[in-house]
Amino acid sequence: MKAWNRPEIPTLPGLSSAPCLYDTATRGLVEAHTGDTARIYVCGITPYDATHMGHAATYLAYDTLQRVWLDAGLEVHFAQNVTDIDDPLLERAAATGVDWQDLAASQVDLFRRDMEALSILPPEDYVAVTEVLDEIADAVRRLVAAGVAYEVPTPDSSAGSDIYFDCALAADDDLWALGNISNLDSAVMEELFRERGGDPDRDGKRDVLDPLLWRAARDGEPSWASAVGAGRPGWHIECSVIALMELGRDFTVQGGGSDLVFPHHEMSAGHAAALSGHPLAKVYSHTGMVAYQGEKMSKSLGNLVLVSKLLAAGVDARAIRLTLLAHHYRSDWEWTDSALETAQDRLATWCSRLSGDTGTGDLPALEVLATVRESLRVDLNTPKALAQIDSAVALGVDDPALLRRAISALLGVAL
Incomplete structure (x- = not known):
């Protein structure tokens, strides 16, 4: 998938040194350095209501990080996804009467223009989820084969079964365990899981916090044939697979907004550890939230300040x-x-x-x-x-x- 044009970066005399970043998991400063190439994955947009200032602040933070790395003489490998198939996108498309693919394409184009206008360094790998559905499905198949994923029948048994990640069976103190990135207790995790796309009340799950890996095909929803049956991927496995594909294991920084700490980054790290046998990243870095008119800027509230409107x-x-x-x-x-x-x-x-x-x-x-x-x-x-x-x-x-x-x-x- 095409990103956007790269801004020119002037050369400077001398060199900086590798930066230290606050790591959410350890709650302290960590040197963000893993060899001569710094590898970073920053979660991309779900393409609707782009690009508000919360988005812009996050991508600018990791643009700054990359500039410091480059100034320290390091190579940088930056990967980012676009979640171009997900429930919120489908819901917005249905509410506005726009085809979901057309909505996604138009918003990604707008996002590219905004990022280029703001001189944000583009990713070397800019990957739409719909471009890697086979790879995601194969990863889900491997998790099932490893015994850390299981089927839950759908309400309509003819649709087949959804596939969930078993957090308890996947836990490994040396690699990943639920809560070791977010540092949250189970009650808070359940509350956030419910608020942020999880389904703690789903019948048939082994644990309320087990996340969806693959959603079996339903009438009226987009779906794709795959190694685990017709359907579409869950949210967290998408980033796990794209990050491992493009950056490999143990990369330098996993970045995103603080609203992604749990469940998204927690679960993505768990999926990746179960797939690779290694931690996902050295540093889990998160940006603060931008408010407007007294409330956190969010798509659900609609209190958005958009880059494109300011530029216009x-x-x-x-x-x-x-x-x-x-x-x-x-x-x-x-x-x-x-x-x-x-x-x-x-x-x-x-x-x-x-x-x-x-x-x-x-x-x-x-x-x-x-x-x-x-x-x-x-x-x-x-x-x-x-x-x-x-x-x-x-x-x-x-x-x-x-x-x-x-x-x-x-x-x-x-x-």
Whole structure:
């Protein structure tokens, strides 16, 4: 599947070092480094209501991470999925009277345009779930054969059986066990499972938290013939299979919004461990939630600020990017017009004070570069980096061209 065009990244003198990221599983900072190639999987969109600021903030966070890796001299392998077959997409298509495939295609195109406008680095592997249905079905077959998946008859027995993952049988303290990524107790997990697409009340399941691997074909729903019968995949197994296919086992970072910690990342890691005999990733990294009008920005509430609408209104994409960068990627915060105005003022000041190649002060731009690198290296502290650049711009630097290149390379804002 085609991604989008890659922005130019200027070269900088010297090198940073591998960053440290907060790991949700261990609840501490971990060096995000697994050899000369950093491998990252970031869960993609379910293609409707794209691209709101919650999406944008997440993808910008891991864009920043990749820029730090590249600045440290590492190769980067980035993979991302598109969940182009799932209940929420089908429900939106039915509610709007649009074919689900047409809805998905139009929203993916919009997402590509938004990501390119925001100078987000594209994935090397951009994979739609519908492109890898055979591979997903084969993975489900292997889990059944390994004894960690089981059938549950559908209400209409003629439809066959759904297939579920047995969390208890798959548990292995050295690889994965339920709760060892999210650090949640069973009561909270059940509540979140119910809220986020799970079916704890399904008759025939061995445990309320066992997740769906394969949904048998139903009348009126899309389905595909497969090694485990006609149907379509569950949510979590999709990312497990795509990540293992494109990145291999033990990759560097699994990233996404904090609303994916449980059940999605917890279950995806369990599926991958059962398939590969290895942990899914070294670091499980999560971004905070963006609110609007007092509530978390969400498709269900409809309180969305869309990148495309701001761009259509003439807002500079660089100002949108700076609005997002002004908040630490792990923090929860609220989008406001005043936050955007502050970013627009910052952009105008930087453009004005850093124009040309003649120094406006004695502060060494190399020193500024070093401080910004260190701020980003320690858990991607973009608010601190912006403040350091603000201070340097106010004082004046000896080499504005170098500082412009640094801002473009590390923060993705070309002046």
